Amino acid sequence: MTEPAGMRRTYHRGQLDESLVSRTWLEQFHLWFHDATADPAVVEANAMQVATVGADCRPSVRTVLLKGVDERGLVFYTNYESAKARDLAANPYAAVVFAWLAHERQVRASGAVQRVDRAETEAYFATRPRGSQLSAWASAQSSIVSSRAVLERTLADLEARYTGVDIPAPPNWGGYRLAPDTVEFWQGRADRLHDRLRYRRAGERWVLERLAP
Numbered sequence: 001m002t003e004p005a006g007m008r009r010t011y012h013r014g015q016l017d018e019s020l021v022s023r024t025w026l027e028q029f030h031l032w033f034h035d036a037t038a039d040p041a042v043v044e045a046n047a048m049q050v051a052t053v054g055a056d057c058r059p060s061v062r063t064v065l066l067k068g069v070d071e072r073g074l075v076f077y078t079n080y081e082s083a084k085a086r087d088l089a090a091n092p093y094a095a096v097v098f099a100w101l102a103h104e105r106q107v108r109a110s111g112a113v114q115r116v117d118r119a120e121t122e123a124y125f126a127t128r129p130r131g132s133q134l135s136a137w138a139s140a141q142s143s144i145v146s147s148r149a150v151l152e153r154t155l156a157d158l159e160a161r162y163t164g165v166d167i168p169a170p171p172n173w174g175g176y177r178l179a180p181d182t183v184e185f186w187q188g189r190a191d192r193l194h195d196r197l198r199y200r201r202a203g204e205r206w207v208l209e210r211l212a213p
């Protein structure tokens with residue numbers, strides 16, 4: 001095994017400067033997201049890790065895909081009866097991180113989370129490939145299943161049931177929007193003296209702050 005303590009890379013690809021970053025977190029996010037999606041070296045540029053904390057006060061983290069972003073926040077879709085949904089019902093705050101390591105970049109955001117409107121969920125669900133639509137029905141996400149065969153049988157039954165007709169969004173499936181009150185952009189620099197610029201909501205306005213690396 002490679003000894004992790006000996007693994008070391010020098011970061012040199014870019015820098016972040018107060019005078020050069022965008023006026024809003026959203027514009028800056030768009031710039032970096034564009035860079036990430038335009039580069040085949042960044043796999044699944046819209047993958048982000050979402051951390052939640054449930055009633056038991058234990059944090060839990062998993063990857064989801066960003067499916068929308070605007071001034072209201074960051075949207076992802078999931079099962080409303082999953083472990084993360086239970087956490088969010090008990091404590092409607094989350095943190096996300098994008099690690100665009102090929103660009104030596106990280107973006108973190110945190111804030112309150114709400115379900116998206118049902119109409120928005122349904123509009124997005126309608127764009128999903130049929131197989132993904134059926135799997136949303138087939139999977140009681142985060143529950144224990146006795147075997148893969150059980151899931152595949154359920155999927156086959158659903159395929160038969162919905163042959164030739166549109167598949168509606170399952171009632172227990174939909175979007176969440178994280179409305180950030182902080183968004184931090186991190187750019188790796190030489191000698192671990194990295195750049196960290198954070199947009200922080202302060203009442204009606206946003207302030208930009210540099211954080212020590």
Ligand SMILES: Cc1cc2nc3c(=O)[nH]c(=O)nc-3n(C[C@H](O)[C@H](O)[C@H](O)COP(=O)(O)O)c2cc1C
Pocket residue numbers: 044047060061062063064065066076077078079082083084085141142
């Ligand atoms: C690349 C990638 C993308 C994923 N996208 C989603 C997603 O958009 N929505 C989702 O519910 N789970 C997604 N998952 C699965 C989650 O990481 C997780 O296994 C699942 O949501 C159950 O999490 P929970 O038990 O904490 O609720 C993705 C996993 C990976 C590795």
